[in-house]
Amino acid sequence: MRMKSWRAETLGAPGEVLKLVDIDVPAPGPGEALLRVLATNIGLPDRMMLEGRYFMKPLLPITPGQEVVGIVEAVGAGYPFPVGTRVIGGTRFADGFGGLAQYCLSPADGAVPAADDMPDEQAAAVLGTFHVAYVGLVNRAGAKTGETLLVLGGSGGTGSTAIQLAKALGLTVIATARGPGKAAFCRRQGADHVIDTEAGALGEEVRALTGGKGADIVYDTVGTPLVEQALQAIAVGGRYIMIGFAGGSGFPTIEPFKILTRGISLTGALHSVRTPEERDDALTVLGRLFSDGAISMPIDEIVPFTRAPQALDRLGGEVHGKLIVAGSTAH
Template identity: 35%
Template sequence: MPDMRCIEITTPGGPDVLKETTRPRPEPRAGEILIEVKAAGVNRPDALQRAGAYDPPPGASDLPGLEAAGEVAAIGAGVTRWKVGDAVTALLPGGGYAEYVTTPAEHALPVPKGYSWEQAAALCETFFTVWINVFDRGALQAGETLLVHGGTSGIGTTAIQLAKARGARVVTTAGSEEKCARCRELGADLAINYHEADFVKEAKSLTEGRGVDLVLDMVGGDYIPRNIRALAEDGRLAMIAFLGGPKAEVNFAQVMVKRLTLTGSTLRPRSDLVKADIARALEAEVWPLLDAGTVAPVMDSTFSLADAAKAHARMESSEHIGKIILVP
């Protein structure tokens, strides 16, 4: 079996533990496709895995990388939709930091019209995450107001655009005026510099004291009770990460009085069937927006596969706006 270049985590730690090596090229099992990777996305869960805090699910590759775009190089038994040579972008159980990767065929989607490999690789992890938390679990409707923290992250830029495209109003937070301006360019009705203003007060002011209908939060920590205060009656809080820590002191009387729903999810451990369902929803509801140019991934920077450590350092600096990509 021929070898491929890849990036492995040599030991739990900082970006410098990512090292280039070679491994045997994987073979697709029944229901899977093998992708020749042209570009792979870099995401926060990759850094958590690198630090030893986010283990791969059983049977998944131990290599980091949860999304990639490329050409189908081989198909496993039972795969009928894809053929060798097809251009796809896919959600991965792991292994994206490599020249080849396997994934369930139903987790792949066609590359949108006119997209580069880098743009295509910037889609799946964030769009799957935003879809299930904002529109499925979060039940955001046209006319409602979404508050999304980290507006210039891959998640944030995606949530802003999709919420606006589906008729919602958007409030977001970011850490500089430059980042706030970028959020407004993407469609945010209000962008709050969290170093200078209280997002609870500003969100309440925009909604004439009512509060927002949904909060999408990846910060956690002391943001959790503040999110609850920012919510309107019958509001929903969707948690997807805890950059500020998973614990907080919460007054649950506010949850009862305002009839709030607190929810959250992680994507990687979900079943293949759930991920396939999300892929079908995205292809029906979101891919036409990508094909039309109504929504597009925001691109920050591209690194060679060998420079994966530099890509992680860029992400953890929080200076980036949009997606960071690796190219083999």
């Protein structure tokens, strides 16, 4: 059986290197499934990977789309969900079988069943956003009601969902953004305060907003460009959560001496690195919050499958929230 897939044989701008090709539908190996793709979450890492700027260096050809929602069509030995299940999972993008295709390969690690009341366009991105935020805020940082969270990069898909979840958990949220449009978007997600990083000193403004104490938790989706200012903004005993590097300069390097002299802890958050108990707790809590309307995926645009390269070219600019590529209907 054959399928349509967006593939890049060389590195470069997505709109230039991605081509829609016909390839064989792959067979799932042990611990993975073949998914019929219903919707794909695309993010800045997909664009960076195509341009050769990502920390992972997948082999060519590349099919972007690291996270999808889809129907299990076939399974390898040890995959936990039966054929016909609608699941949310990662993909074998590094091997050329990412989500921008009619079918993809999806490992069992991190995969979860999609809630019946969650539409495909919401489900496609929930692992890399709300689940990551839950791991970071709840499982790793132990966020408590009444604490203050500083979200670096609040207008992105990961940052904006962290704002929503933090508000649902009873935290005060300070977000950073660049420009009035992104600042307004952060406020719509629930941010109590927004600091324009183009206009002022982050550390000073956060301390002014917290009575001199600083933020209890820093949720860093930006990376190197803001790390030094964030360290000036964090409270004694604060928790610094590394999430990503939307700033384009890679993960920040924080010297042990600075951790020691500020009395802070440093951790990271991935939805694929958690215990089964943490996963099940997140599914329960996030499912309830979604059903109650307390959280909802902020979607900038649902993009037709045929326009996936152009959507990837938009990333890193004025995208507010998530870009979701609808599944191809040409099965």
